[in-house]
Amino acid sequence: MPPKQRKIAIMGYRSVGKSSLSIQFVEGQFVDSYDPTIENIFTKTIRINSQDYELKVVDTAGHDEYSIFPSQYSINVHGYVLVYSITSLKSFEVVKTIHEKLLDITGKSHVPVVLVGNKTDLHMERTITADEGKRLADEWRAIFLETSAKQNASVSDIFQLLVTEIEKADGNISEKSNCSIS
Ligand SMILES: Nc1nc2c(ncn2[C@@H]2O[C@H](COP(=O)(O)OP(=O)(O)O)[C@@H](O)[C@H]2O)c(=O)[nH]1
Ligand SMILES: [Mg+2]
DSSP states (O other): OOOEEEEEEEEESTTSSHHHHHHHHHHSOOOSOOOTTOOEEEEEEEEETTEEEEEEEEEOOOOOTTOOOOGGGTSSOOEEEEEEETTOHHHHHHHHHHHHHHHHHHTOSOOOEEEEEEOTTOGGGOOSOHHHHHHHHHHHTOEEEEOBTTTTBSHHHHHHHHHHHHHHHTTSSOTTTTSOOO
16 A cells, blocks of 8 residues: 555644654654754654555644644644643643634644643653643543653654544544454
C-alpha cells in the first residue's frame, strides 16, 4: 500500500514542550534550549497495521488566549496535538481556548485531537492532576496522554494514537474494531 500523508499540528501555550516533543519524536533526542519563535515542519514515517503514514508535523510557535487561530493551521491539517505542561495552570487554560477556536474555525463538532500533559518528570511541581486532564479530554471526546519529552515517556504514543483517531474520523477504522464478537 502506498504511504498515506497526514499533517499534524502541535499547538499550545509557550514553553510547554511543543518543540521538545517534536524533536524527541523525530530525532530521538531532548534539546534543552530551542528557539521558541521558530516554527518548523518535521517529517517522519511511521507504520501502523502494515500501513505507512508519512507524517508532516507542524511545530507551531506558542499561542495564548488572545491569539487568533491562524488559518494555515486549519487547512489541510488532519489532526491536532494540544499540549499543556502539568506544572502550568495557565497552559491548561490556554489549551481550552485553543480547542474552542479550533472547533469554531473548522466548523466541526469533533476534530481528531490528542490532549497532552507534558513534563511528567517534574512531579514536584505538578499543578494539574492526571484526572483533570482526562476529564477535559473526555469532554472533547479526545485521547489523553501524559508525557515527558525529557525522559522520552509516551512521546511516540501521541502520534500513533492521533493517526488512529484520524483514521477513525475518516471512517477507516470502526470504533468497535477492538471489541470481540461473542
Ligand atoms: N523537565 C522537562 N522540561 C521540558 C520538557 N519538555 C520541554 N521542557 C523544557 O521546557 C522548555 C520549553 O520547551 P520547548 O520545547 O521549547 O517549548 P515550546 O515553546 O512549547 O516549543 C525548555 O527549556 C525545555 O527544555 C519535559 O518533558 N520535562
Ligand atoms: Mg517551540
